[in-house]
Amino acid sequence: MKSSVVRFADLLGQDAARQRVLEAIERGRLPHALMLVGPEGVGKLGMATAIAQYVNCLQPSDGDSCGKCSNCTKIAKGIHPDLHYVLPIISKKEGTKQWLTADYFDQFRQEFFHDPYLSFSKWRRMLEGEGKQLFISVHEIRELKRKISLKAFEAPNKVVIIWNAETINTQGANAFLKLLEEPPEKTLIILTCSDASVLLTTINSRVQRIRLGRIEKAEIDQYLQQKHQLDADMAEEFASIAEGSPATANEYLSDNSQKMSELYIEWLRAVYLGQYDKIQERLDSIVSENKEFQKLFLAVAVKKLRDSFLFQLGAKDLALSTRAELDFQQKFSQLMSADKVAAIAQHMEQSYRHISGNANPQMVLTALSLRVHGILRS
Ligand SMILES: [Zn+2]
Missing domain, CATH: 1.20.272 (Zinc Finger, Delta Prime; domain 3)
Incomplete structure (x- = not known):
């Protein structure tokens, strides 16, 4: 299956959020840190990636990335050297080795770039973390700082995407706050979050919030038929219990x-x-x-x-x-x-x-x- 999952056009709904981002970019007013806030499973991570791709696309047109240039294709495969994901993981230490996002990234890449509606519970299962708490540690933030202090390799803008920012632990959040206070040049930071109230207010006040809403049932229905080859009756059944969240539908279907x-x-x-x-x-x-x-x-x-x-x-x-x-x-x-x-x-x-x-x-x-x-x- 082709993996062009990261153009705006490949995402369901969210027109208002997309418009806000495009307008900000057009006016040259995109802040250095965005936070996409909304219910679980409505495509925040997909939207973050679509933004990363758009700001780095060499030939964007009609308010979307081209999906064909070298930056687009690398982002769509999850192999662009200037796009960094920070994911909640099972943070553990073995000997001197501290496990970080990079150690789990292949698993993530295979799922997410196949279908951007990856639910957090599925991710947890993929890491065999049922019953365990997944979080973003201070080690991860330090590694991120190291990476973005390097010059961009290929893209006009380095982009950092932090999935489920509410899972950053206290020590990590303090380190991250410093990074937000002294934003590195030409770096766009995009956080996704379902519950902004658990984030430090100091983090909240340094990001621009963009709200994402639930997806129309008819759109989820279409998605299930096309992406999962469900017949019309089944797609309708699953769409109606998904509560506006394609990732929830996936979860049920899984x-x-x-x-x-x-x-x-x-x-x-x-x-x-x-x-x-x-x-x-x-x-x-x-x-x-x-x-x-x-x-x-x-x-x-x-x-x-x-x-x-x-x-x-x-x-x-x-x-x-x-x-x-x-x-x-x-x-x-x-x-x-x-x-x-x-x-x-x-x-x-x-x-x-x-x-x-x-x-x-x-x-x-x-x-x-x-x-x-x-x-x-x-
Ligand atoms: Zn492109």
């Missing part, structure tokens, strides 16, 4: 969405085997969650069901998250035929509609389990 995935596998296994106490246990945990979760479970179930069928047909590029899921699909796909998939999917979609209405989820899901058992055993 086969790494462990809880949902495990629940689905356990439920279906119990349904196939007709183990009613186990089915009930699974249903209890689904019913104890809210309606959105229940709908999502069914949406994920339909997707995974179709995956089983594709798997059987030999599709090898399905993103299966775990060994357990791979084993499951290998076994389960043997039981499936096109007719069975269609019949089960239809019942699941009907259940989805019933739960969206005001039906009792316990009853709906119990009935569904019985029907699916019948179809699998037919």
Whole structure:
């Protein structure tokens, strides 16, 4: 897939923010430090990168970068020597080695430049940091200072992008404040932040804020169809629970969405085997969650069901998250035929509609389990 993810045109919505930035640049009034503030997953990091690319593009036109010049292509691949990212990571020390963004950057590059709507929770999972706190340390800020004190290699403007600036720890924030107070020449600093209230007021007062809003449902719907090849019904379901955040939609969609995935596998296994106490246990945990979760479970179930069928047909590029899921699909796909998939999917979609209405989820899901058992055993 082409990775031209960092032109403004490749981002969803955010026209007002983009206009503000373009006007400031046109008038030669772009401040040396910007802070993009807005809800999680609405494209702040993508916008920051699009700005970095625009200010360094050799042939910008119509308010966007060209996507073709040497600066654009290097930025779009995450390999431009004058664009520095500072990412929240698991900060650790091994012997004399202090882990920094650079040590995790390959992982970041592969995800982000493929799809800029990378959620923070996915990033945390990628670093195997579940339950751990990701943050930006003072070591990181010192390394950043060292890098930007060097002359720019290729670009007119060095750019620093700090993702989730609210994760800078106290020592780091103090060091960063000094950097803001004595801004290096020809360097644009862009912070992204979902909750500016946790940042030092002294940092807040030295940056110009630009607000990013939630994305229209219709745009997320389109994005899911194009980027993730979802069919229209599924895209609409996911878009409606995403609350204006494409990254949240990704998160829901993600086969790494462990809880949902495990629940689905356990439920279906119990349904196939007709183990009613186990089915009930699974249903209890689904019913104890809210309606959105229940709908999502069914949406994920339909997707995974179709995956089983594709798997059987030999599709090898399905993103299966775990060994357990791979084993499951290998076994389960043997039981499936096109007719069975269609019949089960239809019942699941009907259940989805019933739960969206005001039906009792316990009853709906119990009935569904019985029907699916019948179809699998037919
Ligand atoms: Zn360009």
